[in-house]
Amino acid sequence: MGSHPESLPSPTTPAGREGLNAVLARPDRAVIALDFDGTLADIVPDPEQARAHPGAVSALAALAPKVASIAVITGRPADVAVRFGGFAGVPGLEHLVVLGHYGAERWDAVSGAVHAPAPHPGVAAARAGLPGLLRAFGAVHGAWVEDKGRAVAVHTRRAEDPQAAFETLRGPLGELAAEHGLIVEPGRLVLELRPPGMDKGVALTTYVRELDAESVVYAGDDLGDLAAFAAVEKLRDGGPDGVPGLLVCSGSTEVPDLAARADLSVPGPAAVVAFLAALAERL
Numbered sequence: 001m002g003s004h005p006e007s008l009p010s011p012t013t014p015a016g017r018e019g020l021n022a023v024l025a026r027p028d029r030a031v032i033a034l035d036f037d038g039t040l041a042d043i044v045p046d047p048e049q050a051r052a053h054p055g056a057v058s059a060l061a062a063l064a065p066k067v068a069s070i071a072v073i074t075g076r077p078a079d080v081a082v083r084f085g086g087f088a089g090v091p092g093l094e095h096l097v098v099l100g101h102y103g104a105e106r107w108d109a110v111s112g113a114v115h116a117p118a119p120h121p122g123v124a125a126a127r128a129g130l131p132g133l134l135r136a137f138g139a140v141h142g143a144w145v146e147d148k149g150r151a152v153a154v155h156t157r158r159a160e161d162p163q164a165a166f167e168t169l170r171g172p173l174g175e176l177a178a179e180h181g182l183i184v185e186p187g188r189l190v191l192e193l194r195p196p197g198m199d200k201g202v203a204l205t206t207y208v209r210e211l212d213a214e215s216v217v218y219a220g221d222d223l224g225d226l227a228a229f230a231a232v233e234k235l236r237d238g239g240p241d242g243v244p245g246l247l248v249c250s251g252s253t254e255v256p257d258l259a260a261r262a263d264l265s266v267p268g269p270a271a272v273v274a275f276l277a278a279l280a281e282r283l
Contacts, residue, residue, distance in 0.1 A: 008278040009264060011246060015236055016263020019246035022215035023067075027283045029214035030067045033204055033228070034272070036074040036081050038221030039250040042269050043188065045157055047146055052085040053269040055277065061092030062280035068211050072098045073200050075185065075192060075224055077149050078107040078114045088112060101150045102185075102194070102224070103203025119150050120195035122180030127152045129176055137168060151194035162189045187222045188254055201227030208235060208243060219248035219272055222255055229261050248275065 011017045023030040034040055041050045064070045070093075074081045078100025082088050087096055087109065098107040105116040130145050130152065137143075142159035145152060154173060159165035166189055177184045177193045185192040185199075200220070208216050216235060218228045232245035249255075249262035250272045259265050266272055 007274075008282050009266070009275065011263040013263040015244075016246050019215060019217065019232075019236065019244040019263065022244035023217060023246065023279070024282065026214050027066045028068060029212075031069050031071060031208050031211060031213040031216045032063065032067055032276070032279075033071040033073055033207070033216065033218045035200070035220035035222065035225050035228075035250070036072055036076060036085065038188065038269070039219050039225075039272055040072065040085065040269055043221075047155070050084055052087075053273045055273040056269070057086050057090055057093070059273050059276040059280060060087075060096065061090055063276050063283070064093050064095045066280065066283040067095065068213055069207075070096045071204070071207055072096070073103065073203050073228065074098065074100055075102055075148070075151065075153075075187075075194075076100055078105040078116075080148075082107055097207070099203045099207065101148070102198045102200055103206070104150060104195070104198050116150075120182070122177075122182045122195065123150060123152060123193070125180040126176055126182055126193045129180075130154065133172055133176055134169075137172065141165075143169065146190075148192075148194075151192055153190050153192040155190045157189040166191065185224055187224055199227040200224060201229075201231035204228045205231045205235065213243060216243055216245045217248065218245065219250055219275075220258065221250040221268075223257070225258060226261075229258065233261075248272065 040052050040056045044050050078098045081098050093109050096109045107114045143156050143165050156162045156165035173191050174184045182193045183196045218232050229247050235243040236245045247263045249259045249265040251268040
């Protein structure tokens with residue numbers, strides 16, 4: 001798609017077109033939900049260096065006043081996503097919420113506060129066990145640990161053979177997670193150990209129902225976004241109480257499962273931002 005604001009792309013599926021039309025018809029009842037890394041921000045070797053695409057905040061600020069809410073749903077801690085996104089104190093973003101740790105945490109622009117339950121005790125136990133586990137697999141040189149507070153992630157992007165390191169660690173990390181009552185969430189060259197019971201699908205469905213939204217857009221790029229895609233599919237299959245929805249895949253080559261289920265695929269964060277700007281302009 002082009003970068004001109006007027007070029008709002010057309011979804012390739014009937015369900016996607018219905019979802020987009022519902023947003024255009026009643027934008028004040030629409031929820032626009034977005035993943036952060038890989039969707040609003042480019043994937044970078046060091047997650048600490050991730051920042052929202054340069055045009056993201058202005059596109060979101062143009063769109064937010066016209067819709068019921070914009071929700072950023074991320075595996076990151078909410079305050080980290082807010083900081084890396086540059087979302088705090090931006091005029092026009094009063095309708096923004098960040099659902100961090102897959103929805104376990106919630107930051108809203110109105111109060112600027114993060115609300116969250118107590119951390120799962122298994123995370124601290126798994127964190128303590130990780131250095132020994134990684135030492136035992138000396139072959140995965142370059143794998144490193146990111147402490148997310150309510151979760152802990154092992155990245156293999158810097159390893160000599162990133163995909164081989166990912167496959168080597170997947171089983172042992174699964175055993176460590178199970179031992180401490182956690183689950184492993186695989187992503188793009190990252191394996192995250194986190195508490196069960198919360199995922200992006202649960203977070204999205206809960207938020208859409210809370211706002212009594214009449215339409216929903218979800219954009220994501222990774223395996224963790226499949227739960228949100230499934231939630232939108234379930235919402236729009238809900239008969240008389242169904243909620244029309246549009247599924248957008250950011251970067252259609254790295255996670256084929258996501259691209260195959262999307263109503264609209266765009267080539268990464270710059271194109272997601274262009275889509276948001278075009279939607280704001282159309283509304």
